[in-house]
Amino acid sequence: MLPYCDTAYITKIDKHYDADTFIPDLDALPDWYVAEESEQYHDVDGTPYRYVTYKRRKIITFIGAGMMASALTVPAYDNGVEVRLVGTPLDDDIIDGLRADRYHINLKRYVPDISFYKFDEIEAALDGVYDVVCGVSSFGVQWFCDEVVPRLRPGVRVLSVTKGLIDNGDGTVTSFPDLFASCAKPGVRFAAVGGACTSYELADRNVSRVTFCSAHRWVAERFKALLENEYYRVDISDDVTGVETAVALKNAYALAVSLAIGMAQARDGEGCAEHYNTEAALFAQSAKEMDSLIKLFGGCDDALFVGIGDLFVTIFGGRTRRLGILLGRGLGVDDAIKELEGVTLESVVIARRMYSVLKYRAENGTADPCDYPLLFYVGALLDKEDPGAIPWDKFSI
Known part of the structure; x- marks a missing residue:
């Protein structure tokens, strides 16, 4: 298996053949790609077919080098995900320190051997990426809407670690995932993290249990597949309003x-x-x-x-x-x-x-x-x- 990839062995049919095999639409699912094609044709009941190996890229770009987003790079790295951490314009000192020796000056922990970017390098950090983590504080939510969300192309999935609600001024509130979705291109999907998890203990690999919520359950499931392991346990919910209000x-x-x-x-x-x-x-x-x-x-x-x-x-x-x-x-x-x-x-x-x-x-x-x-x-x-x-x-x- 190549690094940073899930492997799926899928039969490619050259002629009509009844099969339950999932064959990804590479235009609709651009984070899948053809990794290898068999040269030899096989014959089953008179129908020729050959094997194709598809792989799905495992890359996450974390935007915001705050403590929680930086801590979350630990389970991602441990799970074999390629990790790119991008600082906001306020995070330059943090990124400079991380580039020097991987020590996070606020988290007061060493982070894994991942890639670090300043915000003026964000285009490179997003290149080829379809999974993004929003790691800004609640004070940076509007900045994220203005400066990051418009850069996300259709098909990108975003997991927000930011906790808070927007006061709409009329007695109602808006969750951050819903706010982000209102600023995004069609086809960009959002999820959020809720639950008991401090950045320090997560970075130390202490057992934590959280909930990923999304109006599109498969988006939460995707991030669970990327991030869950023996010390970072993930539940799934489609109750975005409830979870985001609670946390x-x-x-x-x-x-x-x-x-x-x-x-x-x-x-x-x-x-x-x-x-x-x-x-x-x-x-x-x-x-x-x-x-x-x-x-x-x-x-x-x-x-x-x-x-x-x-x-x-x-x-x-x-x-x-x-x-x-x-x-x-x-x-x-x-x-x-x-x-x-x-x-x-x-x-x-x-x-x-x-x-x-x-x-x-x-x-x-x-x-x-x-x-x-x-x-x-x-x-x-x-x-x-x-x-x-x-x-x-x-x-x-």
Whole structure:
């Protein structure tokens, strides 16, 4: 087998012959190609035929050299995929470091022996590629729509690791895969990743379980075939709205649960024991509100489990936890964000967006603030509306 290829031995029929064999249309499926043709003709029941070996290219171009996309190159490389990592215009320092010794200055890990590109080299990085990973943060989504999606030719499949939702300003939200699809040429298909997976542990090859979702199930299945292995486990869902809502909300609610850690530190001092009862109470309320919001936006019941796993892992580490702790200690929003300067705070974006969406719906009678007291509290806190103490008396199971 050639490197970076799946091998499929397929019978090519020169005359009509009944067979169940799949013969790819090389025009419609350009990532398949004829690798070898047998010269000798064979005869079955008087019908001549010969064997042709088709191969399917296994190349993924990752666009955005952030921590999650860079970590995801590890299972791709381990699976024998040719990997091309392209930085955004903001990633030049990262790419320079990777080219020097493969050390990722933000992930703080060495990445595999793959190819690295700066954004002005993107055409070369996309040459011959039909599988792409969007690795930008939620702050880079519009840039990806403007600068990358128009370059993708029909037949390309995109897997987005970016988590978040767009506030449409009318009480509705749009998932990132749907946003990308609205900017794309016909025939470009999109999928997204949801679930509990930190970049550090993935890069260390710790067992992780995620969900790939797509309106075109075969696209999610394609990426599963490329990326799944013994430590990167993949479930498949066609509930894009539910999965994307769940994993976006987990950032807002992880911030909410982390407030309890900061509150304990404010009372007992930094380094004190965590108050798990308080965290668990906030976790339970978070789960209830997430379930309600997933259904409000049209998602299915099972999507909650994807979000709950993601919520759990986010509370136990990372940027959102740090912000929640600072706010729980009593720091103002501006001071907390300043202390974390240089850190991407997607939790602030999604919490503010969902707060805006729900306020709009409340004014129009399509949502009841009493159903989301924790999200309204976090939203008011981030918008500097002085919400006071956590509204425990409004929580219910």
